[in-house]
Amino acid sequence: MDTHKKLVLGIFGFGVVGEGLYKVLHQTPSLNATIKKVCIKHPNKKRDAPADLFTVNKEILLNDNEINIIVELIDDADAAYEIVKTAFANGKSVVSANKKMIAEHLPELLELSQEAEKSFLYEAACCASIPVIRNLEEYYDNDLLHSINAVVNGSTNYILTKMFEEKLSFKDALIQAQQLGFAESNPTLDVEGFDALNKWTFLLTHSYGILPKKEEIVFTGIQNITSEDALQADKKDCVTKLVASAKKLKNGKVAAFVLPQFVKKDDPLAFVKDEYNGVVIESSFADKQFFYGKGAGSFPTASAVLSDISALRYDYKYEYKKLYHQQQNELTNDFYVRTYVAFTDWGHVRKDDFESIEEWHSNDRSNYLIGIIHFEKLRESDWWKKNGVSLILIADPIIESLDVAKLKKRSLELAGVAGKYSLS
Ligand SMILES: NC(=O)c1ccc[n+]([C@@H]2O[C@H](COP(=O)([O-])OP(=O)(O)OC[C@H]3O[C@@H](n4cnc5c(N)ncnc54)[C@H](OP(=O)(O)O)[C@@H]3O)[C@@H](O)[C@H]2O)c1
Numbered sequence: 260m261d262t263h264k265k266l267v268l269g270i271f272g273f274g275v276v277g278e279g280l281y282k283v284l285h286q287t288p289s290l291n292a293t294i295k296k297v298c299i300k301h302p303n304k305k306r307d308a309p310a311d312l313f314t315v316n317k318e319i320l321l322n323d324n325e326i327n328i329i330v331e332l333i334d335d336a337d338a339a340y341e342i343v344k345t346a347f348a349n350g351k352s353v354v355s356a357n358k359k360m361i362a363e364h365l366p367e368l369l370e371l372s373q374e375a376e377k378s379f380l381y382e383a384a385c386c387a388s389i390p391v392i393r394n395l396e397e398y399y400d401n402d403l404l405h406s407i408n409a410v411v412n413g414s415t416n417y418i419l420t421k422m423f424e425e426k427l428s429f430k431d432a433l434i435q436a437q438q439l440g441f442a443e444s445n446p447t448l449d450v451e452g453f454d455a456l457n458k459w460t461f462l463l464t465h466s467y468g469i470l471p472k473k474e475e476i477v478f479t480g481i482q483n484i485t486s487e488d489a490l491q492a493d494k495k496d497c498v499t500k501l502v503a504s505a506k507k508l509k510n511g512k513v514a515a516f517v518l519p520q521f522v523k524k525d526d527p528l529a530f531v532k533d534e535y536n537g538v539v540i541e542s543s544f545a546d547k548q549f550f551y552g553k554g555a556g557s558f559p560t561a562s563a564v565l566s567d568i569s570a571l572r573y574d575y576k577y578e579y580k581k582l583y584h585q586q587q588n589e590l591t592n593d594f595y596v597r598t599y600v601a602f603t604d605w606g607h608v609r610k611d612d613f614e615s616i617e618e619w620h621s622n623d624r625s626n627y628l629i630g631i632i633h634f635e636k637l638r639e640s641d642w643w644k645k646n647g648v649s650l651i652l653i654a655d656p657i658i659e660s661l662d663v664a665k666l667k668k669r670s671l672e673l674a675g676v677a678g679k680y681s682l683s
Pocket of ligand 1: 271272273274275276277298299300301302304332333334335338356357358359383384387554555556557560
């Protein structure tokens with residue numbers, strides 16, 4: 260191992276993460292890394308670094324033979340994709356934090372990095388400061404990994420925390436998150452679950468060796484969650500979190516989704532508050548393990564980028580063992596979930612989709628039901644994403660098979676009341 264290998268960096272982006280990295284690198288002289296050039300977009304912005312470090316010409320970095328690592332930290336996934344492709348073609352290793360680019364192009368980027376025999380590391384792209392990718396790669400064998408449940412989006416977690424603990428409305432909590440810089444001025448990517456979905460696609464690659472397309476994963480965000488849902492969660496001794504979940508079922512296939520969940524107050528994920536992220540991994544013999552830390556922010560994100568750069572001293576590469584060297588896993592939607600659905604109008608809920616409805620409630624403030632639904636029904640419809648409907652899975656939501664006889668009996672018992680509420 261050549262720990263004295265010279266690391267010459269070409270950095271793209273000098274925003275929240277890029278500038279953070281610049282500062283963090285200056286406090287880590289032992290790394291023996293030098294920044295040769297930084298490529299940015301707007302040349303006239305005032306920057307807290309020498310002017311001759313910067314350029315707007317990406318070719319200067321990409322064609323410089325001395326630069327052996329491209330660190331891609333820009334906020335434009337399409338431009339990033341072009342930069343990263345050229346970097347591999349020009350024989351450079353790449354460190355990136357760009358979850359959107361990775362979610363959209365991982366198979367191709369993997370191929371290109373392998374053809375070039377260069378590393379492609381992106382620990383900062385999921386859960387920022389929490390070293391979850393490298394742990395999944397190195398530590399958790401596929402057969403041993405039962406499930407992984409995670410809070411991977413800090414903005415939505417901040418909003419939910421404020422709704423639950425300070426009883427703020429969704430709108431006020433969002434404004435507060437924006438004022439504190441935890442949510443973008445256009446918060447759609449975070450609030451509607453796209454950011455969490457992006458992260459989950461490649462976390463599934465490192466957890467279970469699956470390279471899913473985004474369209475294959477059922478997801479939503481927290482856009483329809485109300486203060487009333489927060490109250491219901493509390494009554495059930497739960498809090499609501501946007502949880503990215505994956506679980507290996509008894510048939511060997513993997514269930515995966517990103518959906519709001521009622522999480523028991525004694526679950527480690529309930530402890531993940533404000534802009535923090537957390538990951539709970541359950542494996543055969545170790546039981547539950549919990550990773551917790553800052554999922555965004557300048558220095559926390561830069562620290563993961565720094566760790567990737569440091570790993571390049573010994574040419575570290577993700578091996579994707581679960582993808583290439585083990586029996587491939589498959590995603591499945593053939594399971595059931597127990598879910599809470601609140602709605603402003605019974606007409607919004609497709610009751611026939613439910614295998615059973617176990618509970619319902621209706622008064623002038625709220626309507627909700629709790630029922631069991633086959634997951635494929637959620638995948639193929641979108642009534643549950645529409646305005647006025649909030650679907651929140653109940654803690655430990657996956658049911659692998661149903662006792663149909665028992666359900667039938669219970670449905671018959673409930674039929675009278677169902678009629679009263681026009682449930683059937
Ligand atoms: N912020 C976080 O907490 C966080 C956490 C995890 C991952 N990430 C990811 O890290 C990346 C950077 O995020 P950020 O928050 O640092 O973004 P940011 O603060 O908006 O900064 C973006 C930087 O990219 C530069 N840029 C944009 N397009 C460019 C192009 N075509 N060529 C060269 N430079 C370009 C901008 O240049 P100018 O300065 O000239 O405008 C700016 O310096 C994103 O992929 C983000 O998803 C961020």
